[in-house]
Amino acid sequence: MIFCVHVDNIFSIANPPKENACFRDKLKSLWEISDLGPAKFSLGIAIEHGIDTISLSQTAFIDHVVKYFGQTDAYPVNTPMVAGLQLRHLDKSITLPPELTEWAERTPYCKLIGSLNYIAVAMHPDISFTVSRLLSFLDCYQVEHWTAAIQVLHYLKGTRTLSLVLGGPHPPSLIGYSDADYANCKDTSRSISGYCYLLGGGMISWSSWKQCLVADSTCYAEYIALHESSHKAIFLCQLLGDIGFPCRGSTPLHCDNDAATRLAEDHVFHLQVKHICVKLHSIYDMITFGDIKLLWVHSEDNSANILTKSLSRSDFLRLRDYLGLRDVATCSV
Numbered sequence: 001m002i003f004c005v006h007v008d009n010i011f012s013i014a015n016p017p018k019e020n021a022c023f024r025d026k027l028k029s030l031w032e033i034s035d036l037g038p039a040k041f042s043l044g045i046a047i048e049h050g051i052d053t054i055s056l057s058q059t060a061f062i063d064h065v066v067k068y069f070g071q072t073d074a075y076p077v078n079t080p081m082v083a084g085l086q087l088r089h090l091d092k093s094i095t096l097p098p099e100l101t102e103w104a105e106r107t108p109y110c111k112l113i114g115s116l117n118y119i120a121v122a123m124h125p126d127i128s129f130t131v132s133r134l135l136s137f138l139d140c141y142q143v144e145h146w147t148a149a150i151q152v153l154h155y156l157k158g159t160r161t162l163s164l165v166l167g168g169p170h171p172p173s174l175i176g177y178s179d180a181d182y183a184n185c186k187d188t189s190r191s192i193s194g195y196c197y198l199l200g201g202g203m204i205s206w207s208s209w210k211q212c213l214v215a216d217s218t219c220y221a222e223y224i225a226l227h228e229s230s231h232k233a234i235f236l237c238q239l240l241g242d243i244g245f246p247c248r249g250s251t252p253l254h255c256d257n258d259a260a261t262r263l264a265e266d267h268v269f270h271l272q273v274k275h276i277c278v279k280l281h282s283i284y285d286m287i288t289f290g291d292i293k294l295l296w297v298h299s300e301d302n303s304a305n306i307l308t309k310s311l312s313r314s315d316f317l318r319l320r321d322y323l324g325l326r327d328v329a330t331c332s333v
Contacts, residue, residue, distance in 0.1 A: 002243060009042055045122055055163040056123045062160045065115045066153055076158025077151060081130040081310040087148060089140055089187045109141040112149050123164040125196060125206040126320045127152055129307050132208045162325045168201035174236055176253040178229035179304035180221040189214050191221035194307025195229035197236055202324025205232060208307040222260035227280045229253060230292050250293035256302045261294045
């Protein structure tokens, strides 16, 4: 049996199903509870059950956020961030003009980013990169950061009916994608990593973050991303095994950098990689033991690419389709 609790909301599932009914009966013997049947809506997320799929959407929550921040009449846009946009930190040693300080104090930047972050974490991997970048300016946001955040709202307004579709007619298998954008952060020269894992028809796990080390090459940046991505693969395999769906064979992890792949499979060019942190080489053991199998993928088809950089409209829309996001009007539910 698996159950999760958030304040006074409880979701439960069991195999066999009769154990789920037994669990509810025991709860009723201790507390006064309401059995609402199959989950349909919770915490701003709508849940639709199909024959072999589950679709998650946040249409109502997105509408609420758009209205709250006064963007009801705004025109939708096709991407959450302008392609190639580089947001920078201002020099904190420079005193800001009084009018700019006053503007920052009355602008609800943190509240907006908090709402966007919940949407990104819950079911919108397509905005994860943009939100992760905007999160780094919570203590020093300026007009350009607010403008970038509002663009995310305009994008969500135009994609409010998208659903994250999980499951499908084919047996589920875990497939991962890893990517890094070298020195993407111009303030720190650190690279941006991203990974996502597909199970069946849609992504079940994704992340976009700034690396904790300064990589001195694209290979090193991709290698760091592979290290973090491989840890998530091990965790997901263990989780799936615990609930009765053991992963068969090695988990495919796709990477679009040949040098990083060769380094992970065999520590070639030892003189050139002596400076790499020892802990990052753990992926070599995972490959040796058969936990992970690295596969090369073209950068244009690497789903994790959408988590590491702002893309052009055509590239963004193509990769978004790979994530399992579908319009509810055309979803098979």
